[in-house]
Amino acid sequence: MAEKTINESEMTFGPYDENHVFRIEESPQYTAINRDGVRCCEFLLERNWKILFVEAKKSCPNHDARKDSEDNSMRYNNYITEITEKMRHSLELYTSVLLNRQSQKGVSEDMLKTDLSGHELILILVVKKAEKEWLFPYVDVFKEKLRPEMKIWNIKSFLVINEETARAQGLVS
Numbered sequence: 001m002a003e004k005t006i007n008e009s010e011m012t013f014g015p016y017d018e019n020h021v022f023r024i025e026e027s028p029q030y031t032a033i034n035r036d037g038v039r040c041c042e043f044l045l046e047r048n049w050k051i052l053f054v055e056a057k058k059s060c061p062n063h064d065a066r067k068d069s070e071d072n073s074m075r076y077n078n079y080i081t082e083i084t085e086k087m088r089h090s091l092e093l094y095t096s097v098l099l100n101r102q103s104q105k106g107v108s109e110d111m112l113k114t115d116l117s118g119h120e121l122i123l124i125l126v127v128k129k130a131e132k133e134w135l136f137p138y139v140d141v142f143k144e145k146l147r148p149e150m151k152i153w154n155i156k157s158f159l160v161i162n163e164e165t166a167r168a169q170g171l172v173s
Contacts, residue, residue: 011056011163011172012173016045021108021111023043029096032103039085042054042055044090054171055086060135080142083125084145124158124159125161126172127162135160135161135162143158146158
């Protein structure tokens with residue numbers, strides 16, 4: 001079993017068994033279409049009957065300060081749009097790979113299992129530099145923005161966590 005670590009946003013994710021990771025943001029599938037407005041999260045991780053869609057950021061705009069100025073509001077709205085699109089497009093791209101509409105090159109057999117029906121899908125945003133209480137409002141915002149996808153895919157969790165929580169959950173070393 002070869003292990004893989006992923007360095008993103010000044011954090012080291014893993015190590016993970018490489019057969020259980022799809023580095024979607026660096027995949028040939030994404031590279032072929034990203035210039036067409038497609039955005040993706042960093043990676044997908046299969047772990048404990050779950051497929052985790054993981055996006056990493058160094059920081060996030062202050063949710064409360066979004067009302068202080070037009071610039072803060074624009075920065076906040078752009079951030080929400082970016083993360084929402086990354087999660088939405090990652091779900092779509094991974095599904096298109098599973099359906100063989102996109103190449104399956106570079107995706108392990110474990111990540112291409114024909115029956116993933118028993119796997120829970122979880123969307124995760126890890127923000128390196130953030131206090132836990134800063135992140136609480138984001139959960140509701142992302143759940144609202146991704147409500148259709150969460151219903152369609154029966155996704156029950158969108159987690160917004162900091163590096164400390166990610167480390168406690170074994171995502172970051």
